[in-house]
Each structure stands twice: as structure tokens, then as C-alpha cells.
Amino acid sequence: MDVSSDESVKSVVEAIITKEGKIDVLVNNAGVGCVAPLECMTMEHIKQMFDVNFFGSVRLIQAILPGMKARQDGYIVNVSSIFGITGGPFNDMYSAAKFAMGGLTESLAPVLKQFNIKISLVEPGPVVTSFMSNLKGMVSQVDLSTADQKSIQLMQSVIATMTELTGKEGQKSEEITETIKEILLSAKPHIRYLTNKTYGVDEANSKLSDLTGDKLVEVLEKRFFTK
Numbered sequence: 001m002d003v004s005s006d007e008s009v010k011s012v013v014e015a016i017i018t019k020e021g022k023i024d025v026l027v028n029n030a031g032v033g034c035v036a037p038l039e040c041m042t043m044e045h046i047k048q049m050f051d052v053n054f055f056g057s058v059r060l061i062q063a064i065l066p067g068m069k070a071r072q073d074g075y076i077v078n079v080s081s082i083f084g085i086t087g088g089p090f091n092d093m094y095s096a097a098k099f100a101m102g103g104l105t106e107s108l109a110p111v112l113k114q115f116n117i118k119i120s121l122v123e124p125g126p127v128v129t130s131f132m133s134n135l136k137g138m139v140s141q142v143d144l145s146t147a148d149q150k151s152i153q154l155m156q157s158v159i160a161t162m163t164e165l166t167g168k169e170g171q172k173s174e175e176i177t178e179t180i181k182e183i184l185l186s187a188k189p190h191i192r193y194l195t196n197k198t199y200g201v202d203e204a205n206s207k208l209s210d211l212t213g214d215k216l217v218e219v220l221e222k223r224f225f226t227k
Contacts (some may be wrong), residue, residue, distance in 0.1 A: 003030045004048070007149040011065040023064045025184060027058035028101075028152025029079040032077065035090045035159055036142040037151045045142070051110045053097035058104065065117075074117045075184050078105050079176070082125030086216055089224050092139050102192075103161035109191050120183045124195040126162065154225065161224050169199040170219055 002008040014022055032052045034041070048136060057078055083091050084098030093202030105121040112119050139159070144152060176195055183189040201225070206215040 001183065004068070006050040006059060008063055009056075009059045009063055009085065013060070017134065022067055024073070025075045025077070026060055026064050026089075027166045027180060028060060030056050031079070031081070033091065033094045034142065035139055035155060035162070035163075036144070037090065037147050037155060038092045040142050040147050041093065049093045050097050050100075051092065054100045056150045057101060061104075061108075068117050072116045075189075076108075076112070076119040077180055077183055078119070079121060079122045079124070079180075080105075082123055082194070082203070084121070084123055085194070086203040086220065088158075089220060106191065118183075118189050120189045120191060122176065122179055122191060122193045122195060123178050123200075124171060124179075125200055126166040126170045126196070128166060129172055129173050129175060132142060158191045158224050165199060169196065173194050195222065197208065 001012045030052050032044070032049055034049060061076060064074070064076075068076075078101050080098045080101045081094070081133065082088075084102045085093040087095045102121055105119055109119050147155075179193050179195050183193065194204060201220050203216060206219045207213070210216065
């Protein structure tokens with residue numbers, strides 16, 4: 001299924017309902033990343049990222065909600081990222097899309113509760129998958145010829161740090177699967193699940209404890225640019 005296509009989503013959802021009669025569970029897990037200076041990204045590329053990382057989930061939720069509301073039952077799990085809680089340097093558009101996913105989930109939650117529909121946000125990071133190797137390939141798709149040298153150096157530092165963190169603190173994808181399973185077996189699942197207990201905790205705590213945001217920026221700066 002192509003989550004960026006209205007026709008593809010509509011066709012797949014209709015086919016499942018025709019065969020199974022209903023859809024009880026929706027897990028939105030599509031995602032694409034890019035590490036690059038914002039000024040080097042084309043609007044076409046940015047729109048493509050939002051189409052996969054955010055609007056694809058919106059399409060699917062729109063497609064399955066009428067049936068879930070009619071039955072007053074169902075589970076929706078939106079897989080986001082630690083970069084949906086705190087920003088990630090040079091991950092501007094990825095973070096923006098994941099923040100949008102968080103806002104969507106939080107806004108829907110109190111409404112869907114009136115229909116006995118559970119919605120949760122799973123926020124992993126980093127996860128040991130092919131995502132990091134794919135990420136490096138995506139960077140090569142961005143024209144960096146107009147970028148200043150300092151930005152290039154800072155971006156390379158971020159990529160190196162992300163790669164190192166994935167190796168040291170990354171979770172296996174099976175752990176994320178277990179979290180999703182836990183949600184689906186719970187009568188009252190939480191709204192948010194931060195799955196990695198070693199990475200992202202400092203960032204999340206600093207954001208919640210300092211409403212000015214200054215502390216979070218200091219933590220991110222130390223994480224990615226202080227060696």
C-alpha cells in the first residue's frame with residue numbers, strides 16, 4: 001500500500017473490509033527520514049516527507065474511523081519517534097512531521113474516548129533497523145552544493161552521533177513490536193509510550209521541567225555538538 005496515495009489507501013481499506021467485515025486495529029508505521037540543512041531541501045522533498053510521515057496516517061485514520069465509531073470499538077497505534085517529543089538537529093522536517101503526529105494523537109484521544117476507541121503514540125528511538133543506512137542514502141539525494149562548510153561539518157557530526165547512539169543504545173525492532181502488543185492487549189492503554197529507557201529520557205525530562213525550552217536546547221547541543 002502506498003500511504004501517500006488516496007486511491008491506494010481507499011482501495012486497500014475497502015478490500016480488507018470486504019474480506020474481513022471490519023478493521024479492529026490500525027498501526028501507522030510508515031516513515032522516511034532525512035538529515036540535511038533545511039535551506040538545501042526542496043519543497044517537493046519536504047512535501048514528500050510529510051506525505052509519508054504524517055498525511056499517510058491521516059488518510060488511514062480517516063478511512064477506518066467511520067467503521068470504528070459505528071461499532072464503538074477499535075485501536076489506533078501511531079508509531080512516531082523520540083524526535084516527535086524533542087527536536088533533532090538537521091532532522092527538521094522529520095521532527096516537524098512527528099510533532100504533527102503527536103498533536104493529531106493528543107487531539108483525537110479525548111474525542112475517540114467517547115466512542116471507546118483507544119489511540120496511542122509509540123515513540124521509539126533509536127531502533128536498530130535499516131533506517132540509519134537508508135538515512136545516509138537519503139542524505140545523498142539532497143543537493144548540498146549551496147550549504148556553508150560549517151553546516152556541513154555540524155550535519156556530519158549529527159549523523160556520526162546518531163550512528164553511534166544507534167549502535168550503543170538502539171533497540172531491536174522486536175521490542176517495539178512488544179510495546180504495540182502490550183497496547184493492543186490493554187483495556188486502558190496510555191496515550192504515549194517512550195520505548196527506549198536509555199536514550200531520550202534526559203531530553204524529555206528537560207523539556208517538561210523547563211517551559212522556556214532553554215534547557216532542552218542545552219541538552220541537545222551537548223548531545224550532538226559537544227565532544
